[in-house]
Amino acid sequence: MAMSNLQSPGGMESSLDLFSTPLSKPASSRLPRATLTNTPMVGAQHDSFPCYQFSFDIQAHYDEDISDADKVYQECMQDGPLSFEDCIPPERMKRCSKIGEGTFGEVFSTINDSNQTVALKIIPVEGCQKVNSEPQKTFGEILHEIIISKELSSLNSKEKTKTNGFIRLNNLHCVRGCYPSALLKAWDKFDQEKGSENDRPDFFSEEQLFLILEFEFGGSDLENMNGKLSSMTQAKSILHQVTAALAVAEHALCFEHRDLHWGNILVKTTKQKNNEFILNGSVHSIETRGVHVNIIDYSLSRLEIDGLTVSCDIANDEELFMGQGDYQFEIYRLMRKENNNCWSEYNPRSNVLWLHYLADKLLAMRYKTKPQSSQQKAVKSSLQTFCSEILNYSSATHALLHCRLFN
Numbered sequence: 001m002a003m004s005n006l007q008s009p010g011g012m013e014s015s016l017d018l019f020s021t022p023l024s025k026p027a028s029s030r031l032p033r034a035t036l037t038n039t040p041m042v043g044a045q046h047d048s049f050p051c052y053q054f055s056f057d058i059q060a061h062y063d064e065d066i067s068d069a070d071k072v073y074q075e076c077m078q079d080g081p082l083s084f085e086d087c088i089p090p091e092r093m094k095r096c097s098k099i100g101e102g103t104f105g106e107v108f109s110t111i112n113d114s115n116q117t118v119a120l121k122i123i124p125v126e127g128c129q130k131v132n133s134e135p136q137k138t139f140g141e142i143l144h145e146i147i148i149s150k151e152l153s154s155l156n157s158k159e160k161t162k163t164n165g166f167i168r169l170n171n172l173h174c175v176r177g178c179y180p181s182a183l184l185k186a187w188d189k190f191d192q193e194k195g196s197e198n199d200r201p202d203f204f205s206e207e208q209l210f211l212i213l214e215f216e217f218g219g220s221d222l223e224n225m226n227g228k229l230s231s232m233t234q235a236k237s238i239l240h241q242v243t244a245a246l247a248v249a250e251h252a253l254c255f256e257h258r259d260l261h262w263g264n265i266l267v268k269t270t271k272q273k274n275n276e277f278i279l280n281g282s283v284h285s286i287e288t289r290g291v292h293v294n295i296i297d298y299s300l301s302r303l304e305i306d307g308l309t310v311s312c313d314i315a316n317d318e319e320l321f322m323g324q325g326d327y328q329f330e331i332y333r334l335m336r337k338e339n340n341n342c343w344s345e346y347n348p349r350s351n352v353l354w355l356h357y358l359a360d361k362l363l364a365m366r367y368k369t370k371p372q373s374s375q376q377k378a379v380k381s382s383l384q385t386f387c388s389e390i391l392n393y394s395s396a397t398h399a400l401l402h403c404r405l406f407n
């Protein structure tokens with residue numbers, strides 16, 4: 001992709017693309033697609049489905065009284081849409097492979113200018129055709145996805161409160177045109193090998209707009225890592241890294257992820273022995289055990305910037321709270337119980353609930369080596385202890401500082 005500098009006006013988004021797997025696949029991290037009959041509204045109330053709430057005027061973060069489209073172009077540092085070819089030159093287009101999908105977007109890997117592997121999340125916007133049975137996102141909704149991704153990405157370059165546990169956003173562009181044939185080819189390959197729940201994106205006209213978010217390649221999501229992690233020692237590092245990232249974001253942004261299922265936790269191998277983070281000015285280190293974790297997908301997330309709150313009101317999204325078949329779905333109900341269905345307020349207990357879910361998942365996952373040595377058995381037992389204790393904590397920060405597993 002052509003380079004542009006990222007500017008963050010401060011704010012965030014939430015997008016509603018977690019609702020998509022049929023109930024016949026209860027263990028899937030995606031909720032039933034049938035539940036998503038609406039798109040979220042920005043700054044507006046609606047009777048029966050999630051809507052974004054902003055306790056501030058996002059307009060105030062931009063120079064003039066400009067349209068959402070202009071704000072998105074401003075974020076992309078563009079005057080108008082580019083072509084796919086301008087954005088993804090032929091040699092990079094040829095190297096695209098599809099690596100993931102959500103209801104609103106397709107995710108492809110390729111290489112960037114610096115020959116690094118990156119993930120391109122391609123989201124159709126503003127069109128009137130439904131995609132995957134859902135209306136397309138508007139510029140306003142996309143704007144908030146852009147802003148929250150930037151806020152969390154930028155925690156990697158702060159001095160006193162720093163983490164590299166949230167996926168880095170490198171670049172973003174808005175393009176116009178039909179879906180490129182190379183991407184359709186990559187889409188078909190994924191469909192043949194893994195099966196897609198999405199519509200083949202071959203029906204878009206030349207007028208269709210897309211947002212392309214270029215993220216660092218974060219590895220495989222935990223759902224796809226089942227049976228691929230070497231041992232519970234790696235699981236322990238994953239749990240520690242996620243807890244630390246959440247704690248830093250709690251501290252910096254009063255952040256709650258609110259949808260931290262195993263499809264939204266990426267894991268990749270690393271040669272670095274330690275992963276550093278900075279909490280309140282003090283530097284801490286975590287043994288990586290060969291894995292690096294990145295948190296993605298802020299669909300339901302909540303944060304504050306300069307005292308301004310941004311959240312997604314899911315109070316009336318009844319079906320979100322009706323899921324069955326996996327502990328994930330229980331977590332939405334437990335969060336609601338904790339916050340009395342008030343989604344604008346800060347309640348970092350939600351992060352604790354997701355950590356309990358994660359510990360439970362990590363204990364249930366398959367590993368290349370079974371815990372046979374006494375050392376491995378001790379790690380498993382410490383994870384079990386964590387699982388039974390974590391719900392006593394009030395936040396990820398509290399857990400990070402006091403849990404025996406991390407000390």
Ligand SMILES: Nc1ncnc2c1ncn2[C@@H]1O[C@H](COP(=O)(O)OP(=O)(O)O)[C@@H](O)[C@H]1O
Nearest residue numbers: 017100101102103107119215217218221263297
């Ligand atoms: N930066 C990334 N690196 C590697 N894989 C990614 C990346 N971003 C997304 N993916 C893959 O694509 C899937 C869908 O992306 P996600 O952002 O969670 O979309 P959605 O919001 O639609 O759920 C993820 O579960 C993951 O498998």
Ligand SMILES: [Mg+2]
Nearest residue numbers: 102263264297
């Ligand atoms: Mg997701």
